[in-house]
Amino acid sequence: MTHYYSLRLATLTAACFLIYTSASATPIVTDDNTAVRDETDYTLSLRPAVSERLFISKAIEKEIVRIKRMITNEKLAWMFENCFPNTLDTAVHFSAIDGDDDTFVYTGDIHAMWLRDSASEVWPYLTFVSRDDELRQMIRGVILRQFKCILLDPYANAFSDGAENSEVYERRWELDSLCHCLRLAYAYWKETGDKSVFTDGRWQKVMQLVLRTLREQQRKDGPDPYAADSLMDHHSLRPVRPVGLIASAFRPSDDPVTLPFIVPSNFFAVSSLRKAAEILSKVNKDAKTADACKALANEVEEALRRYATVEHPVYGRIYAYEVDGFGNRLMMDDADVPSLLAMTYLGDVPADDPVYLNTRRFVWSEDNPYFFHGNSGEGIGSSRTGNDMIRPMSLLVRALTSTDDNEIAACLRMLITTDAETGFIHESFYKNDPKRYTRSWFARQNSLFGELIVKLIRDKKIELLNDL
Template sequence: MILTRREALVGGVAGATLAASPALGTVPFPSQRPDASARRFTSRAVEREIARVSAKIGDAKLRWMFANCYPNTLDTTVRLRTIDGAPDAFVITGDIPCLWLRDSSAQLTPYLHLAREDAPLRTVFRGLIARQARSILIDPYANAFMEDPSAKTTLSWALTDKTEMKPGVAERKWEIDSLCYPMRLAHGYWQATRDPTPFDARWAAAARLSIATFRAQQRKDGPGPYRFLRVSDRNIETMPLEGLGNPSRSVGLIHCGFRPSDDACLYPFLIPANLFAVTVLRELAVVAQGACGDAALAQEATALADEVARALAEHGRMRLRDGSDVWAYEVDGFGNAIFMDDANVPSLSGLGYLGCVAPNDPLWLRTQAAAWSPANPYFFKGKAGEGIGGPHVGLRQIWPMSLIVRALSSDDPATIRACLKTLRDTDAGTGFMHETFDQDDPAQFTRSWFAWANGLFGELIVRIAHTRPALLEAPL
């Protein structure tokens, strides 16, 4: 049974859950990877990395899960071909056959450190960077795209959306992070390889359009061109006030229609997304200068980053009921703010992982602690574990992504070990990460094929093997 993310939304958790796999028997556990002949792409460097890291993992089930999850993007989601003699990589999310700018970037990130030594793997990165640039030039407000750039969307939930749907667009939810993640991927690839090949005139044009879109959504001179309405019985699927979003006061922050969960914002200034934008705009400047020699593009990116950073310093914080000064989740520029956190990254909890704050920054540490507590209405704790969820799937539903990001952000061995144990014990016997699991029953979960979460889990294990190998040596 293949479950789409939107089927989970329509049916709720009960309609979206999958039964646990049968008991797996004694170790060694059988591989859940496709047969070698059926894999979409194989990297020798990745295969060596699986073997290298697996040898460090003393827990048999954790070792099995790593070997299943880490190559999942390459095994199942990469569609590699050439366009005009250059590589094109269309990377689907998993159970939804479309490319999300955010997900596709995050899905390849765990392999960045291997790209320098593996030429075919560099081809995949070049192909995705090129595909993302072409997609942004189709529509910088879209979050998801079709493989055929001339095709209309086939996503059932997007067919009647009231917005400007162009050919090649699968869904048109304006999310700041949709433009941030390609900047992050470009910087990561440049830092890892010093390969200037992908950073051509088309890439620079897409980068300039991204900056122009951010500036348009500062809404200094009116509401801008973006509108979005959807007929739905879920308020998080559409935007109020004729598709413009709730009222705001222009203060220099970038307006956001939807969160990285694809849920509509309550207040239009999504603070973790604005913080991420500041970080990646500065990274974009590095690539523009270093790979392209484009000082003007670098200056455009830096100037906007500085402006948004000043606005965040003035408008991005709030006080909780206990008096704690923390980053807000969303604000409106009038002084109204909400505190919560959502598992999808960029999140408040993920700011350290994303490099938006220093790991020991007191403001972020207070914010992170509050997000991982009852101060966050989407923090859940039950028999199966504790973690952060969000409105997207509903109450009581913990996202493994929140546990992975917590472990990636922590210097505390006990915290990392606790996250690993929960992740190991909540896969429902499948050997993979899921979108969510019920706080009391991990056999109740959504999305059996969610490549971003699988890759993020693999990234965590590789990181621990490098920085804290002793945590992996013994069974959990």
């Protein structure tokens, strides 16, 4: 099989620090004439002009107006208006192919479509589709494009928009990429009742391929086909004991694994396979494939029960981040989703799971090697962004999974004070200086920020927002 590879043009950008000077900032001299400060006009939207927006949803525009009227914190309202529609404004390319919906979603400054990112970028808009049929069609197009991508290569994580269809942009095997697609398709079905994405034959072909791929990555039956057919096979040849877990070559952050069984990704696989089984059973009446999904989910769940936890001397029983089946465990958490912190956000474990609650204390502490604390804030990073670089995604996930208003407020304060007055959420920022950051255009985190604000409004926490 021939695969297409492309160097990521944004790799150097993501690895370098960007220094920002706001175009909307006015230099203000202090009263004693000793210093100059920047004052940003929070009434000035940073969205593209209406004529330049890639996709406009009437329902989302109404929600932006409604929520902005409720929020008295000027900067928070400004950032919400900039961030919540950012995917629609700048990343969504909606059209029709062969008379059917098709949507290609940029990840932001990289003009390629990641399966994980595209699913996450449109996720916060799902609850609005009943009010906006064009929005529903756009998300339907994302799902159909993802199906095409999986059928092209289930081991690829990112795709470019070729002259006629998708081409492989990056072939990094990440278990969570397939899971994000299943999660989005299931949620779309539940929200809309639309079965059409599952009834033309593609969906069942997708699930046969997904099942085959996940079984291959349990590493039970001979050589790993991904390692044998990948230029990155040095990441895939790390040994594992085939205990029923599913291996990955790369983490959700695109970083290479240390131990191939990523625990939160395997939890995500369990919940995603069960969602797929429900669709196959209720929509397709395909008991055989549904049973295969449930059987694999049960097997992975049992293996997680046996191999995913460890007794920590400080926090008690907690989940490891990566394991290998031999008894080795990597104790850390990464900022990207799925993560240990995000397991309740994804619905993979109950919110009151005592092991999760212990793990939550561990990952937000200096016992997690990727937890950083500085003058500007604290949070979890990734090896891709380097030491002392905090990823706002961890703050967003912490707030989304918290039941403590003080904890949520602390996360929000850090989010609105570490944007370097750009009005957007970056990939990461330096713990002591938010003006040193990576990736000024990262639509996925902007969507997640919008999702958090909408959730807090729906949870009737407007006072929390306005007390910031």
